[in-house]
Amino acid sequence: MARAIHWERNEDPVGIWEHRGKVVLAGAGHSKNTDRRWDGVSMDRTLGAYVVEAARAAMDDAGISPEDVDGIVTSAGGQPAHMSLGSQWGPLRPFFDAPYDSEDGLTYVTAEWIQKQMNLPNVQYMNSHGETVWNLIGLAAQVVGDGRCEVCLVPYPNGNIEGRYHQNPSLEARGGAQWSNPWGWGLSGQGFVFDQYARKYGTNHERMAPFVVQEHANGLLWPYSYYAQHEPGPFTTEDYLNGRWIARDLSIFDCDRPVQAGACYIVTTAERAKDMKQQPVYILDHTESAFTPRSLVQTLDDTESWTDIQAKRSYAGSGLRPEDIDVFAPYDGFAVFTQYFLEAFGWRGVKRGEAHDFCADDITLKGPNPINSGGGNMGTGRMRTVFITDPMEQLQGRAGDRQVDIKAEVAVTIGVLPSNAAALAFSTSPD
Amino acid sequence: MAILLSFDIDGTLELGDPPGGVTIDMVRKAIDLGFIVGSCSDRPLSSQRRMWASLDIEPDFVASKHQLGLVRAQFDDADAYYHMGDRDTDESAAKENDFGFWWHTEAELEPWLELVNSD
């Protein structure tokens, strides 16, 4: 049933989204546990099991039954370009009895797998091509708005298995790698852009500390955060400044920690949500962007230009202005991404080069500028779902200890990479 | 003879994530025998301190994984230095700073006890 559809809003001028305010987030659910990795033994803690657990929680949250679900839009592997995280379980290791007799359910989870395991009888539309969570929600919002389904289950898996992932033992550099691997180029790309940023704006890596420390503090208040569950103590400036370098100026504490968890959302029409349990969060817009560097490497100029294009597209699509955004959640999968997105969107009037000054001021939850009130990936682990769940809960007024003191009526969330992003705008009102 | 033992946590100590085979009893025994004992891990320093505090152990040092050189400088009168861990990063950190190195699977056998016995 999955088929290629042109759903992305990535060509300017995008115009106001045709389904603005007519599609909503009606529920959210998470696997109870967020693990560092799957242990390869516990069949109740597989990625598939966690996605099913999250889907049931999301349906309970929205107050719907399995019969109500007529669509499943998921991101099989949780990553860009439809990859799954890390290496595959097979073929070097044996698979298990059904339903774990293939990768599906272990390192990625398709809509078909979910439908079968959950025995959802009325599913008419399935699509497993959602990529990262922002694109995923955008895709789901578009298919619901277009009428392909009405009550859409939107699971998001993010898995991790044992071993150091992405390790490359090859002495042959083929394809794109022939231009980078002979010089050992890799995460140095992020370090290089930060180096250019620091030179251009007269800042340095130490000035990232207030942001990362605050994200950890916020994340400890989210029950599904890896850190809340496994390392519940405060993360300090001293901790940050003593982080091991990965690729200067990127330390281990600028890199998100891979974890194993499942999440799920219910996306439906505003009309249908009237009968559901939670106050709906209206989706005002989704927009996407993807860029390729002019030559070998993404530069700071590229990064600023690309994020500017995405920000303008997002504002054009939602009809919002920077001053309309109360809750702002820019991705931090490498912590440095946040400053590029923040400056592009100009939230709270932040201009290019001002992110570190902004974060050195009051960015606490109870202050005027609670950026990433959910804690981001730095504060929760690499689930990415806090970038949907936290804005949603802030707008619904049910973020508990994380609830911000400022007005929370409009939220914008953006991720995953400056080179490959999607932005979503949410509101408490359809208008 | 003063011998310094640096323990990685995750994948090495029993309360790491994943758990390793080096038990806290082994660590306590090493402390009782007079080894200089601490942790060197990718965990934040505060997290390492909290771990030791929860065990009611006062470590001689905590360090990030790239800081073995600082540990060596802090205890420059020790006679021998050993780090143990489960990752290539542990092995290379040890090598770079002229520490002896035991893989986590070797460390489970408490090889440091032989150093005492041979003293």
Place this chain on the structure above:
Amino acid sequence: MPRPIPVPDAISKPFWDACNERRLIVQVCTMCDRKQFPPEAECRECGWQFHLEWLETSGRGTIVGFSITYDSRIMAWQEEQPFNNAVVALEEDPEINFFSNLPGVPVGDVPVGATVEVDFIAVSDDQLIPEWKVVE
């Protein structure tokens, strides 16, 4: 140290062959007057392949920034850590970049803004790759 060796393909072979002759070449689209590196099957601007030619460069550039790799995912490089990762912008078209480890430059002492000149180093018995050295 063994390092990953580029494996030329149909599109990149002229580039790597030129490296073996100690020449640094990039593609140019004669219709768009646009240089292109890494090489591609078509001009990214006009989409045509028929106007793509190879052009020898000045072999000079400027260091525009750098990183230092401490924990590479490329296992062959892990023995060398930490090492410089500089980005060089080509003199005649600064939007064209090359990577360099700046052999001989101490780790972290990368002179951003300095002029560099291409050099070639062997990564195997039959393949040279471009490297760069700071011009005094």
